[in-house]
Amino acid sequence: MSERWFSGWRHVFKLDPDRTITDEALDAICTSGTDAIIVGGSSGITFENTVDLMARIRRYAVDCALEVSTLEGAVPGFDGYFVPLVLNTNRAEWINGRQTEGLKEYGTFVPWEETAAQGYIILNAEATAAKLTGAQTELGEDELIAHVRMADRLMQLPVIYLEYSGRFGDMQLVKRARGAVVNAQLFYGGGIDDADKARQAGEAAHTVVVGNVIYTDLTAALSTVAAVQKAPRSGLHTK
Numbered sequence: 361m362s363e364r365w366f367s368g369w370r371h372v373f374k375l376d377p378d379r380t381i382t383d384e385a386l387d388a389i390c391t392s393g394t395d396a397i398i399v400g401g402s403s404g405i406t407f408e409n410t411v412d413l414m415a416r417i418r419r420y421a422v423d424c425a426l427e428v429s430t431l432e433g434a435v436p437g438f439d440g441y442f443v444p445l446v447l448n449t450n451r452a453e454w455i456n457g458r459q460t461e462g463l464k465e466y467g468t469f470v471p472w473e474e475t476a477a478q479g480y481i482i483l484n485a486e487a488t489a490a491k492l493t494g495a496q497t498e499l500g501e502d503e504l505i506a507h508v509r510m511a512d513r514l515m516q517l518p519v520i521y522l523e524y525s526g527r528f529g530d531m532q533l534v535k536r537a538r539g540a541v542v543n544a545q546l547f548y549g550g551g552i553d554d555a556d557k558a559r560q561a562g563e564a565a566h567t568v569v570v571g572n573v574i575y576t577d578l579t580a581a582l583s584t585v586a587a588v589q590k591a592p593r594s595g596l597h598t599k
């Protein structure tokens with residue numbers, strides 16, 4: 361598999377421009393040893409709150425990518441860009457509709473070498489992103505694997521993101537999804553609020569994303585970095 365700008369990422373913190381984080385907490389996150397920060401959220405994202413958070417993270421050496429979820433929030437100056445496509449919805453707006461609108465507006469300015477599509481499979485019905493996009497979250501194993509193959513083999517997406525935002529997912533299912541992946545990098549995110557869950561996710565997925573706990577228990581959030589980085593990588597792509 362060819363190297364991608366995010367290939368080496370095992371642990372990532374996701375920061376939401378629509379939430380408040382103190383300078384002290386941001387300093388701890390950015391100097392934690394995490395591989396990268398993703399800036400993203402599914403509601404309340406504006407140009408102003410995204411620029412503000414980017415400028416604060418930019419004081420640190422850590423890689424910082426934007427997950428573009430609104431047209432207004434497409435801000436230049438990040439190290440990389442992810443464009444989510446939701447795969448388990450029947451609302452075309454969230455599969456390719458808004459993305460095409462975005463390309464009409466910004467297509468000539470996109471830094472393509474540092475931009476990657478993410479095939480989102482949203483599995484927690486309670487997540488804001490699931491409600492927003494009408495995601496069909498009740499997938500059996502066969503349906504999940506079919507979505508994974510659609511993303512990985514037919515669509516050739518570089519990232520498949522199993523999204524349980526707000527709830528810890530089924531790690532056996534995540535491992536099976538990973539087993540079906542040939543080229544994509546499998547991101548897992550959702551409900552990681554201690555080192556043990558982080559370790560389990562680190563054993564199951566290529567890349568582990570930690571979000572909400574940053575805002576509720578910073579010490580627990582920081583403990584997830586070493587837990588993922590020490591987790592056995594058996595069965596993972598060589599990156």
Ligand SMILES: CC(C)=CCC/C(C)=C/CC/C(C)=C/CC/C(C)=C/CC/C(C)=C/CC/C(C)=C/CC/C(C)=C/COP(=O)(O)OP(=O)(O)O
Nearest residue numbers: 401402429430431434436441458459462463487488489525
């Ligand atoms: C000018 C310049 C430099 C441009 C570079 C940016 C760039 C590459 C632009 C390309 C143009 C473009 C294609 C834009 C498309 C933008 C767009 C509107 C895409 C739609 C994305 C989408 C499917 C959004 C739906 C929600 C979603 C999947 C969001 C991802 C983040 C996420 C899941 C956050 C957490 O979820 P949440 O449920 O909120 O979690 P909590 O419940 O815990 O809060």
Ligand SMILES: O=P(O)(O)OC[C@@H](O)CO
Nearest residue numbers: 525526549550551571572
């Ligand atoms: O916020 P949590 O539940 O940690 O999930 C992380 C990330 O997958 C959200 O998009």
